[in-house]
Amino acid sequence: MPKPTKTFLRxxxxxxxxxxxxxxxxxxxxxxxxxxxxxxxxxxxLDLCYxxxxxxxxxxxxxxxxxxxxxxxxxxxxxxxxxxxxHLAFKQGEGPQLDAIRDASGLGILNVxxxxxxxxxxxxxxxxxxxxxxxHTSLIGFAGAPWTVATYMVxxxxxxxxxxxxRFAYGDPDGFSRLIDILVEATTQYLLKQxxxxxxxxxxxxxxxxxxxxxxxxxxxxxxTKKIVANLKxxxxxxPVIGFPRGAxxxxxxxxxxxxxxxxxxxxxxxxxxxxxxxxxxGPVQGNLDPMYLITGGDEMIEETRRILDMLRNGPFIFNLGxxxxxxxxxxxxxxxxxxxxxxx
Ligand SMILES: Cc1c2[nH]c(c1CCC(=O)O)Cc1[nH]c(c(CCC(=O)O)c1C)Cc1[nH]c(c(CCC(=O)O)c1C)Cc1[nH]c(c(C)c1CCC(=O)O)C2
Numbered sequence: 172m173p174k175p176t177k178t179f180l181r182x183x184x185x186x187x188x189x190x191x192x193x194x195x196x197x198x199x200x201x202x203x204x205x206x207x208x209x210x211x212x213x214x215x216x217l218d219l220c221y222x223x224x225x226x227x228x229x230x231x232x233x234x235x236x237x238x239x240x241x242x243x244x245x246x247x248x249x250x251x252x253x254x255x256x257x258h259l260a261f262k263q264g265e266g267p268q269l270d271a272i273r274d275a276s277g278l279g280i281l282n283v284x285x286x287x288x289x290x291x292x293x294x295x296x297x298x299x300x301x302x303x304x305x306x307h308t309s310l311i312g313f314a315g316a317p318w319t320v321a322t323y324m325v326x327x328x329x330x331x332x333x334x335x336x337x338r339f340a341y342g343d344p345d346g347f348s349r350l351i352d353i354l355v356e357a358t359t360q361y362l363l364k365q366x367x368x369x370x371x372x373x374x375x376x377x378x379x380x381x382x383x384x385x386x387x388x389x390x391x392x393x394x395x396t397k398k399i400v401a402n403l404k405x406x407x408x409x410x411p412v413i414g415f416p417r418g419a420x421x422x423x424x425x426x427x428x429x430x431x432x433x434x435x436x437x438x439x440x441x442x443x444x445x446x447x448x449x450x451x452x453x454g455p456v457q458g459n460l461d462p463m464y465l466i467t468g469g470d471e472m473i474e475e476t477r478r479i480l481d482m483l484r485n486g487p488f489i490f491n492l493g494x495x496x497x498x499x500x501x502x503x504x505x506x507x508x509x510x511x512x513x514x515x516x
Contacts, residue, residue: 381418
């Protein structure tokens with residue numbers, strides 16, 4: 172395949188660039204007044220996710236302000252459980268609510284064959300984006316990784332201790348692996364459709380991988396991710412995939428080596444000297460500014476950004492946050508961050 176020309180794809184292909192490409196997780200969102208306006212026009216958050224014109228519009232909004240090197244499809248990781256047949260609602264101020272599946276007897280409601288009926292508008296959003304983003308901007312498709320999506324399916328909402336899912340996974344591993352297998356299949360099909368519609372890279376969000384034991388991490392994070400990556404690459408051998416196992420710590424090495432992902436995302440807690448010495452030689456890394464710096468701003472934000480650039484400049488690197496932008500973020504600070512990075516030498 173010819174060498175990519177877009178900076179984001181060049182970094183993902185392993186090139187060390189003098190100025191790293193930049194995009195930010197949750198770059199479309201409530202911190203932008205124009206997002207809040209489009210969202211109220213759409214109705215609910217899920218109405219926005221399933222409205223291709225408006226989902227395309229909110230994806231483009233941060234590009235107009237900051238000219239990021241990549242656009243990420245506007246959707247949510249929880250459209251997969253919904254498309255499989257589990258009831259989902261986003262309650263204002265409370266986050267997602269699902270009818271919890273606490274054990275294997277609850278799996279009967281899930282049906283992979285019907286997912287594309289629900290997800291059709293998401294593929295349409297990808298196609299619209301592919302036709303409307305600037306020619307130097309890369310288009311990222313995404314899904315939640317199976318373990319993280321399963322946490323919401325089993326807990327029924329966000330969780331602090333993940334007690335129900337760990338009880339299910341550790342107590343009935345065979346029953347739990349049926350849920351994970353369903354998610355591997357649905358996620359593969361979903362992502363293949365995104366790539367057919369024009370996504371140039373895929374990111375798998377494994378937000379809650381860090382709560383598992385060593386064996387749990389291998390079985391419920393590494394193994395399913397490896398299957399999805401192999402399934403995608405069997406059809407699209409050159410498709411770059413980024414895995415973001417938040418909180419994985421020392422597991423990052425095994426994750427990179429055994430899943431087949433091209434690049435790994437770093438949360439804000441990972442020591443960068445360790446990354447430069449042990450991880451970046453295995454492939455590109457992406458991260459890891461603590462999103463709170465975008466609220467506090469000032470010299471502290473710039474100095475922390477400089478530290479990250481200094482530590483990771485000698486290998487393939489994509490600048491990002493260690494987790495998603497929060498609604499309290501100042502749009503002005505995002506502008507200052509981008510300007511500093513673009514002028515960094
Ligand atoms: C765990 C998870 C979810 N969703 C996602 C994750 C993994 C990454 C992470 O840990 O943040 C991923 C996600 N969610 C959203 C995107 C869109 C693309 C982008 O990054 O700009 C992406 C990539 C939009 C969203 N997803 C959500 C919003 C806020 C919805 C609103 O407008 O009210 C957005 C813009 C809602 C959401 N979605 C989810 C929760 C727990 C919540 C509620 C918390 C909150 O309100 O911030 C599930």
